[in-house]
Amino acid sequence: MQTTRRGQIGQMTVKNIHCKCTANAACKICSMHDAHGAVHARAKANSAKLTVALAGNPNSGKTTLFNRLTGKSLRTGNRAGVTVANFSAAAPANPDITVTDTPGVNALSPYSPEEKYTTDYLTKTPPDVIINVVDCTRPERSLYLTTQLLQTNRPVVVALTMADIAQKQNIAVNTEKLSQTLGVQCVTINRRDKAAADKLLTACRKAAEGQNKKTDNSVLKNLPPLSDTGLAAATKRRAVATKITAATFRRNTAETMSDKIDKVVVSRMLAFPIFAIVMWAIFFIATEGPCKTIADFISGTLTPQIQSAATNLLECANAPWLTSLISDGVIGGAMSVVGFLPQITVLAGLVSLLEESGYMARIAFITDLPLSAVGLCGQSAVCLTVGCGCSVPAVMAARTVKCEKLRRTTVSVVPYVPCSAKLAVIACVTSRIFDGNAFVALSLYAVCLAAVAVAASILNKTTDGNEASVEITELPDYRLPKLSVAGRQMLSAATGFLKKAGTTIVVTSVLLWGCRYFTPTFGKAFSEEDSICGVLGKIISPLFAPLGFDDGNCGYAYAVATIVGLSAKEAAVATLTVLGGGTLPAISPLGAYCWALYNLLTVPCIATVAASAAEQGRKNAAVAFVLQAGLAYVFTLIARTIGLAVSSIAR
Structure with a gap:
């Protein structure tokens, strides 16, 4: 194992892993079973390739986040249905991480071709880590899908998008409390925070190592099985999403500017003339x-x-x-x-x-x-x-x-x-x-x-x-x-x-x-x-x-x-x-x-x-x-x- 020492043996920076030692034999370099095991596991994880998938509701900001993580310029739009197929690319800052953008779904119970495609990809050929893209302006709808993704037995990281828009609408989110409630790390994505993408990829790496588990929460324990897509199960899952939203988001119910504009733009008398x-x-x-x-x-x-x-x-x-x-x-x-x-x-x-x-x-x-x-x-x-x-x-x-x-x-x-x-x-x-x-x-x-x-x-x-x-x-x-x-x-x-x-x-x-x-x-x-x-x-x-x-x-x-x-x-x-x-x-x-x-x-x-x-x-x-x-x-x-x-x- 090639290492660069910094003082004590326990404070070493691992560059390349070639060590063939086992958990039953002490490493000749560090002579510490536990310390070496931790360093060895982290270094191995850091050198492994990682597949990360973006999953979220339609028009939740998945493709915009994908472009930010990969430097690509996929087509975006402020409407549902812009992404209709998977697209993968490596993250320039972390070439060993491959990010996949998927079509938006409201739930893992598909009704249209792109929803079936996404559901099959996430459940039958799952990625190493799932980034659940949650729209801060519509948390309850987004968290319904979150409750299902947490049951796929794959590491999940929550990316909170539209944070700047939510702030303008006086919507506040308690990120730490949301992390504790869901039991996974939540990262706020803000267009002004240039380090947000690196934070998200770091969180994905930790999730793959199993270091992201926040707590054994009780809110999600009573969820119906993922295979149950009936009305009763959907109602129960919706109630859980509503409960999480109420506990972690503070929402402003006042009429927004979009509501005021829509009174004219989609009104019965003026909609078609404006169109x-x-x-x-x-x-x-x-x-x-x-x-x-x-x-x-x-x-x-x-x-x-x-x-x-x-x-x-x-x-x-x-x-x-x-x-x-x-x-x-x-x-x-x-x-x-x-x-x-x-x-x-x-x-x-x-x-x-x-x-x-x-x-x-x-x-x-x-x-x-x-x-x-x-x-x-x-x-x-x-x-x-x-x-x-x-x-x-x-x-x-x-x-x-x-x-x-x-x-x-x-x-x-x-x-x-x-x-x-x-x-x-x-x-x-x-x-x-x-x-x-x-x-x-x-x-x-x-x-x-x-x-x-x-x-x-x-x-x-x-x-x-x-x-x-x-x-x-x-x-x-x-x-x-x-x-x-x-x-x-x-x-x-x-x-x-x-x-x-x-x-x-x-x-x-x-x-x-x-x-x-x-x-x-x-x-x-x-x-x-x-x-x-x-x-x-x-x-x-x-x-x-x-x-x-x-x-x-x-x-x-x-x-x-x-x-x-x-x-x-x-x-x-x-x-x-x-x-x-x-x-x-x-x-x-x-x-x-x-x-x-x-x-x-x-x-x-x-x-x-x-x-x-x-x-x-x-x-x-x-x-x-x-x-x-x-x-x-x-x-x-x-x-x-x-x-x-x-x-x-x-x-």
């Missing part, structure tokens, strides 16, 4: 003003300058095909998508602010009743709103819907919502065809929402599954959104979008350039009709002719762009730019509107298809996407018919 104004403001900010100015600069000024510079540099190569490939294929295709980066980035930040403020939970509350008429629920509205940013996390967020039938319906209708990728389609058509007419964009969103309602009604009547159960929507306190959180979401959205532009879009653009430049026999195409795109376009364009894609005698370009867009909607815009030689191919305003509508109503990307299949099975996903393709065609055909009728009357 409409909020959503309009989000999309207006994301598509107009500075965002539109920057986007116009990128597409109208920066892109031509880059293409011109590339053309001048490649002139010396005396290879027109190479110049066309780089200028029209690579630069033209990629920059046609990069031009929408400001809108997509800002939209991601605004959705994050919506979540952080606590208003997202209010959306679920006020929309629950009207959505129930079409076979959805309030939590479905949250998924649909998240889908405005990206459909993949929105599909995964449907795990929080407890009713299986509603969950599958929600997963199926999320792809109808215009996500950030589809925003590129909207921005492309409205800015280049309709001169930025906001009414056009608004009408496209309205038709998509109508399609959601129709699809949900059909699926609700044709999908097998249990009937909807009663769900209680908890309204979290309003919080001032953190700009740092919104900034991380914006950075993540921008990085992901640029990565797609630099890989998928560039590859797609190059392939399309080749299909436009060469004939099917790989000779140079002297006309669009002789190119590979022209030949393939003639085959598939009749399918979309009733929808008006052939207006302007360039229907094959829009037909090809639609097919390519099934892989990624940004690729549809890049396809039009490449096939149009840097501009949109000629088409009537009504034809452009119908093209945009059809692309908005079809699947946004392959990743969404995969996520949907993972959540509801391949068969159900296939049925959902066949229905979506059919409804997209029908809705677009109706829109074109109405447009032609209006044009005829106007004449």
Whole structure:
């Protein structure tokens, strides 16, 4: 055993353990059975790897604490259901400690997929230590889960989160008394206390060694067995949680600021007008003003300058095909998508602010009743709103819907919502065809929402599954959104979008350039009709002719762009730019509107298809996407018919 001595032998600091002595033989270094045994046990524990799991109620601050312990930047939000799967990472200050963030649960009696996942993880493959995250602003609800976690026969450490918010609400906690009552160490987590994370990990290490036991409490001795999930057992467990709360927390029953705000925000008369104004403001900010100015600069000024510079540099190569490939294929295709980066980035930040403020939970509350008429629920509205940013996390967020039938319906209708990728389609058509007419964009969103309602009604009547159960929507306190959180979401959205532009879009653009430049026999195409795109376009364009894609005698370009867009909607815009030689191919305003509508109503990307299949099975996903393709065609055909009728009357 290598040691560093400090005076007496009993005051040694152990660095590395290689000692093979046993409890029956005195150590040659310290010659003290008891002293060496204690040092040996502590050093062995300090060198062992430790798995720590965060467990707590939804929206109790688990993911925020996880980010603080591990230095990660997982998505957070002031609502239930942000975390829908386990995520593990090592603590930088203690690399031997692996921290796992789990989906929030109210009790170890699962009703939804993420609750079952968490319960199975904590009971069937338990971690070394469980950190029970207790929200100081809602202690009674949190402590109900605590009573169950203490019966899992795993070391438990209680992390008291939201302490600063509780202090503002005049809620005080007697941490020492709570520790004595529960028989485990409790650590208060305060954002201003930078050492809180280290204290918590130290407490976990001690808990793994069995040093955290405070007392053999009597409050928890009469709890029902963990396996008993009946009403009588739940009532008894709730009574214990209430008793602990009354003994250790001092609560202020006065009306909070959130209560006062909710009297207006979720009132019967003003709830929906406020909701409409909020959503309009989000999309207006994301598509107009500075965002539109920057986007116009990128597409109208920066892109031509880059293409011109590339053309001048490649002139010396005396290879027109190479110049066309780089200028029209690579630069033209990629920059046609990069031009929408400001809108997509800002939209991601605004959705994050919506979540952080606590208003997202209010959306679920006020929309629950009207959505129930079409076979959805309030939590479905949250998924649909998240889908405005990206459909993949929105599909995964449907795990929080407890009713299986509603969950599958929600997963199926999320792809109808215009996500950030589809925003590129909207921005492309409205800015280049309709001169930025906001009414056009608004009408496209309205038709998509109508399609959601129709699809949900059909699926609700044709999908097998249990009937909807009663769900209680908890309204979290309003919080001032953190700009740092919104900034991380914006950075993540921008990085992901640029990565797609630099890989998928560039590859797609190059392939399309080749299909436009060469004939099917790989000779140079002297006309669009002789190119590979022209030949393939003639085959598939009749399918979309009733929808008006052939207006302007360039229907094959829009037909090809639609097919390519099934892989990624940004690729549809890049396809039009490449096939149009840097501009949109000629088409009537009504034809452009119908093209945009059809692309908005079809699947946004392959990743969404995969996520949907993972959540509801391949068969159900296939049925959902066949229905979506059919409804997209029908809705677009109706829109074109109405447009032609209006044009005829106007004449």
